[in-house]
Amino acid sequence: MxxxxxxxxxxxxxxxxxxxxxFPISSNTQPTAAVSTSHxxxxxxxxxxxxxxxxxxxxxxxxxxxxxxxDRAFYELPVLHISAGKNNTFATLTDCNGRILERSSCSAEGFQNARKKTTVAAQTLGISMGFKAQKIGITTVRVKMRGLGSGRLPTLSGAALAGLQVVSLTDDTSMHYGHGKRPRKMRRK
Known part of the structure; x- marks a missing residue:
């Protein structure tokens, strides 16, 4: 070849x-927990x-x-929506039709104030969503990401650590091209 x-x-x-x-484990690191990445x-x-x-x-x-x-067709797989904002990260698990099955956020996981936007909070959110999904019998998901916050990839890696198999990644971030609201007129002196 x-x-x-x-x-x-x-x-x-x-x-x-x-x-x-x-997210396979590198060959030169020592894993601290037994994580199965087989499928x-x-x-x-x-x-x-x-x-x-x-x-x-x-x-x-x-x-x-x-x-x-x-055991399902690709379009019938549940979807894990990750919305990574500047100050918080939200995750919602829906079925293929958009019905909400589980939802959580970094603030719902117990992180407050400036700690909500950290990568540790996002990874905790991903692990929590992975365990919630497994509790209702879901092991394979599609992932849709939205936003440019720091919690995008840590949430995904936390879900993978919890045992969810990620089949596809979709970036659904909206792009703004300007032409927004006109600013207020200047104050007269």
């Missing part, structure tokens, strides 16, 4: 849309899907949407 050639679906054991083993391999039909790539990331196509992940 040519080392410069991009890997195919058969060469690399990846999840459906390119997320590998939910059930995809069926051959899902493994043979040729998803187009942009900058090395797989893009979800119609074949991906109808492929089977675990």
């Amino acid at each position: 040519d080392p410069r050639a991009p890997p195919s679906w058969n060469d690399v054991d990846v999840f459906l849309c390119g997320v590998q083993d939910s 059930d391999p995809l069926p051959e039909a899902a493994r043979k899907v040729d998803a187009p790539k942009i900058l090395g990331h797989h893009i979800v196509t119609e074949e991906c949407l109808t492929s089977i992940v675990g």
Whole structure:
């Protein structure tokens, strides 16, 4: 196999849309807790899907949407919404139709004031949401992120540490291009 050639679906054991083993542990570190990053391999039909790539990331196509992940179709998987604001991080677990199953935030986990925006608070939120999801029988989720706060990736890694399998990542951050509200007129002296 040519080392410069991009890997195919058969060469690399990846999840459906390119997320590998939910943050594998580096080989030069000593793990302090036993974390299982293994997953059930995809069926051959899902493994043979040729998803187009942009900058090395797989893009979800119609074949991906109808492929089977675990015991469900991809579009039937529950969604973990992560909203990372400047001062707080919110996480909501919904089913495929958008009905809320669980929700939490850094402030609901007990962090107050300036501690809400830390990465430790966000990782605690992710672990809590992972355990809540497993309590209601959910082990595989899609993730939608929104916002540019510091709690984006720690929440995701906390959910993976709790045992959730992340099948796809979607960034749903809205972009503002200006043309906002006109400022008030200057005060006369």
